[in-house]
Amino acid sequence: MKAQNTSLLLLLCVLFSHNLFAQAKYPAPVEGDYYPKSFVFSNKKTIDSFRIHYTTVGKPQMNSKGEVMNAVLIMHGTTGSGRNFLTDQFAGNLFGPGQLLDAARYYIIIPDAVGHGRSSKPSDGLHMRFPEYNYDDMIDANHLLLTQHLHINHMRLIMGTSMGGMQTWVWAYRHPGFSDAFMPLASLPVAIAGRNRIQRKMAIDLVKLDPEWKGGEYQKQPALGMRGAISSLIFMSSSPLQMQKSAPTREQAEAMLDNLEKRYAASLDANDFIYQFDASRDYDPYPHLEKITAPLFAINSADDQVNPPELGILEKEIKRVKKGRYILLPITDKTSGHGTHSNPTIWGGYLAELLKITEPDK
Template structure:
């Protein structure tokens, strides 16, 4: 994991599901400069098993998130090995004893970073992919007064039952490795991580991606080479307990569980005041477009723009130039609108 970041320590950080991190450590990186009136801030949370570097493909002078114009803040998800995680937290909350962290816990820590540490009262845009999208929706529900625009891509406001099935298959695959030892492993459970990677492979890209051997565009000549060189390589150096901690956070994402929403997803989405543009990927097996289209109907002025193509969930990762250009264009369009939706 990268070390080119800053750390905000949050003493006695009480978690929604119980337990306290003393302290919680929120890793983040910023790009660009905050302007004098503090009105150019963009928040861009990370996704599953990624860190701030995973978002850098969408930040640059040739991108909508131009650091000459915007101050882009990228906070790292708890559990990702950079922010507080099972792998870097001392006893008694290390390894398998790391407490459960919700998406709302992440947003609450980020709120302290943004408001108290950086002195920012309003965010021009909150955006994110996958688990970053889960955080984007939660920001828009928890802090509607702060979020001018929201752009969740390849994500959802709530983890669906079908997505839970996928998450549970990953959890079971990893923990069934005898080397895992209930999270108290002496050596990494590599067989479990390799199996975890191959389960992930079937969901991360679409059927058409594999059928058309699109992995050749990434430099792999055979399917096996792709499974080993792309998927296993992506996870083999990850800590197993970190992966499980992030899976728990993902599984339990639900904006309707926000205090005051009483489990009512329509009510939660209806509370969003941000100019919202959701970008589901056409072939995403985790968060299919129909789910986002349904959700947007309950967001005042909510819009959906489907990213075409066969790259599935990994559409949001920036590896395919056409997808990257589509997402960047949508960010540019949304930033060009007034917060009432007019250009």
């Protein structure tokens, strides 16, 4: 009887998971641009017509005081943009009817970070004269977007993947009461050092060493330097298991490499890339973890080559977060290394739990 009950429970869990994460249609995304009257970077520099591009899904819901109560902020990773989340895998499993972030219930805001997507960036024209931004600048820009443009002073949830996950840690200690809950994915709450910084610095140096880079004043992308930089990016985001499954022969592996190089080369700009990879240079939530007061679930994958679990960092440091929890996803046929952060069918159950325990009193 016990075995039968266990089998029934497992079957119910599978059915529940399939229903919860079945891809579904969601309201059409709406894009917008915000031009703050003045934005001063952390290095005290400014630029003309500073732009923050963003996408929203769903509509704001107000309480009796006219305050938005259902806002969710989602932040993307390095070299990406908000469009990365508007996929069947991510939005199709989160924003649809009855799903965890059902856009009929939540007002989802997805900004392009400073230096990324359609927000202001070096390739707009300033090239290497663009202010050297950091994660604090990205957060300050998003805080302005939320509070001054969208008139939101409290969030239901702030979450992000990779760079967006790191920014979630910074949001949590810089603005601890701004959100009911925080969920950083694929990140660590310590300075970018060791292999992580070495890989980033190697990629930056490879671009700058290409004579065709010309101090950032190139007429066409410095192909040799970018190819070397892309090699670092491929290794950082790779999954040994998935690569072996997808390319079990030499010919398939080399074809995969060729496709990856072409895909990245088509979407990256050399100056933007340098700024994007260097923006994490002074990121370091470590001294501030005790300032985090809202519930925070930190989720990493055991096959993440950027944040390898053998470092043992989160097991130790999460104890300093008053309401923090660390979830390490085991390697399975469904995990995909660092990219597991964009697959809610794997970690969605933890998001459901976080939303439940932080549900505001009615």
